[in-house]
Amino acid sequence: MRPDPKDVLVHAQAFSATEREAVYRAIETRRDVRDQFLPEPLPDDLIGRLLGAAHNAPSVGFMQPWNFILVRDPDVREAAWRAFSRANEEAALMFDGERRDTYRSLKLEGIRKAPLSICVTCDPDRAGSVVLGRTHNPKMDAFSTVCAVQNLWLAARAEGVGVGWVSIFHDADIRALLRIPERIEIVAWLCLGFVDELYREPELAVKGWRQRLPLDELVFHDRWQEADARL
Numbered sequence: 066m067r068p069d070p071k072d073v074l075v076h077a078q079a080f081s082a083t084e085r086e087a088v089y090r091a092i093e094t095r096r097d098v099r100d101q102f103l104p105e106p107l108p109d110d111l112i113g114r115l116l117g118a119a120h121n122a123p124s125v126g127f128m129q130p131w132n133f134i135l136v137r138d139p140d141v142r143e144a145a146w147r148a149f150s151r152a153n154e155e156a157a158l159m160f161d162g163e164r165r166d167t168y169r170s171l172k173l174e175g176i177r178k179a180p181l182s183i184c185v186t187c188d189p190d191r192a193g194s195v196v197l198g199r200t201h202n203p204k205m206d207a208f209s210t211v212c213a214v215q216n217l218w219l220a221a222r223a224e225g226v227g228v229g230w231v232s233i234f235h236d237a238d239i240r241a242l243l244r245i246p247e248r249i250e251i252v253a254w255l256c257l258g259f260v261d262e263l264y265r266e267p268e269l270a271v272k273g274w275r276q277r278l279p280l281d282e283l284v285f286h287d288r289w290q291e292a293d294a295r296l
């Protein structure tokens with residue numbers, strides 16, 4: 066029997082101006098944090114709220130494919146940092162000249178400084194082999210997991226917690242370190258810790274690596290516009 070709509074629907078009026086302002090403030094002032102982490106451990110109830118925010122993310126077929134591996138052990142974080150360092154040196158060599166020097170001057174992780182790392186993974190088998198909405202695009206489960214990451218990142222901003230996403234790793238290094246089975250996809254390594262200060266603008270923009278693109282040049286109407294597509 067179908068539930069009566071009046072039993073399952075709630076009012077969806079717009080937020081108050083203050084509530085709205087808070088949502089946009091979290092979105093606009095969220096930063097990727099590498100160096101501003103404070104050493105204090107995050108309380109368990111706060112971590113629970115952040116994971117709850119992540120777990121409220123949308124997911125294809127409501128498959129909720131995520132797992133969250135909480136990494137507090139300094140030895141494990143040290144090993145992850147070594148894996149980052151190796152990969153980061155390889156990455157530096159892919160740029161030339163001045164760009165390589167600038168790359169090398171960038172701080173691109175906070176793995177040892179942040180008291181907590183969370184490895185976010187995606188289990189493609191969570192809802193069986195045929196998943197509503199994923200039948201024609203297998204990437205949809207990973208996309209769903211990224212939605213969970215973003216929910217966590219925004220909730221963290223509201224809680225005064227900085228988050229930094231580190232992706233400069235060989236997948237195999239993190240897989241071996243955290244004993245993640247082959248069938249599980251590694252989506253994100255996140256560094257978390259309280260912060261007193263955040264960059265006002267993306268750190269990569271402040272440091273001259275790349276600037277924010279003008280939004281109106283990214284918005285097309287009704288058709289792809291080839292001339293404007295590659296900025």
Ligand SMILES: Cc1cc2c(cc1C)N(C[C@H](O)[C@H](O)[C@H](O)COP(=O)(O)O)c1[nH]c(=O)[nH]c(=O)c1N2
Pocket residue numbers: 095096097098099172173174230231232233266267268269
């Ligand atoms: C999928 C993915 C992967 C990475 C990132 C982000 C995302 C979405 N970012 C952070 C990225 O540099 C940052 O989001 C942009 O520079 C914009 O800055 P804000 O996030 O607005 O501060 C990132 N930053 C970093 O220092 N090392 C890294 O390996 C990565 N990897």
